[in-house]
Amino acid sequence: MKRWLFALILFVCVLSQVSAQIDVHYTHYWRMLNFYNPAGAGAERDMIVYAAYSNQFTGFENSPKSMLLNIDTPIPYIKGDHNIGLGVVNDEIGLFSNQHLYLNYAFGFKLFKGRITGGAQLGLVNITFDNADINFGGESNDPAFPSGNANGNKLDFGAGILYQHRYFYVGASGIHLNAPLVELGEKNEFKISPLLNFMAGGNIPLKNTLLTIQPTMQVMTDFVAWRADISARATYRYGEKEFFGGVTYSPGTSVALFLGMEMMNITLSYGYELFTSSIGAANGNHDIFLGYKIDLGSFKKGKNKHNSIRILQ
DSSP states (O other): OHHHHHHHHHHHHHHTTOEEOOOOOOTTGGGOHHHHOGGGTTTTSSEEEEEEEEEOSTTSTTOOEEEEEEEEEEOTTSSSEEEEEEEEEEEEETTEEEEEEEEEEEEEEEETTEEEEEEEEEEEEEEEEEOTTOOOTTOTTOTTSOSSEEEEEEEEEEEEEEEEOSSEEEEEEEESTTOOEEEETTTEEEEEOOEEEEEEEEOEEOSSTTEEEEEEEEEEEOSSOEEEEEEEEEEEEETTEEEEEEEEEETTTEEEEEEEEEETTEEEEEEEEEESSTTOGGGOEEEEEEEEEEOGGGGSSSOOOOOOOGGGO
16 A cells, blocks of 8 residues: 555645655765766766665655766866766656756866866756556546556756865755656646755865865755755775765754775765654665776876866765
């Protein structure tokens, strides 16, 4: 019963034509600037390929599951600070399946001993609803529900700005700024609300030169609801290896713990989000991040002249 009741509640929202938000929150948001902000394309000044997986509300039947694959990089061999990012998200929740394909472009220049970038995003949102598993109690042709699969897609747009310094970064972005209205069949609509993101982070060196503290924060709102995440991360570097761990607090929502490492340009991290509401700690979110860095300087002849600020990530 839980399996279709959860989806039924969501579908009532669609029938009512209320605004909805499809974007996923990942525990490793601080490693995914290009996903939350188009201006984050090329932020690490190397080519970065990463995947993120989130299994949410563990223990609930038909609970949400999300997968993200992203690549972003500076554009080599072109004069100026040009960067691109490409990503695809697949989100399964109840009887809904959402896909978001996006292309980011960011242009940057030096400012006040740092770097500022402005970015734009062109995206395509696809939403599918499948009522095959709904038990209508004998009323198999309810006109309020599409028969079989209902599918719709729409272009959407985003923009952002990001300033990076050696010791901090700050940025803001807007996703789905055109509030795309996706038609599911002839009678149903799904309106996606614009989402605003505000993000900031810093790097605090300690007396032990191998250890640093990186506080980060992100606030997301669709003008109806909001979510804030405040994180504290400790990073220990030993040679070419890096180990990190930390905690994220989301007021009124959850506490998340994460632990990871980086070696041979590969980053692997695991996080678990414990809800502070009545949902309970055992029904939290599992989050996995896997990334790979490709040094663009290795493709150039002579000395690599770009200044990396990946310490912010």
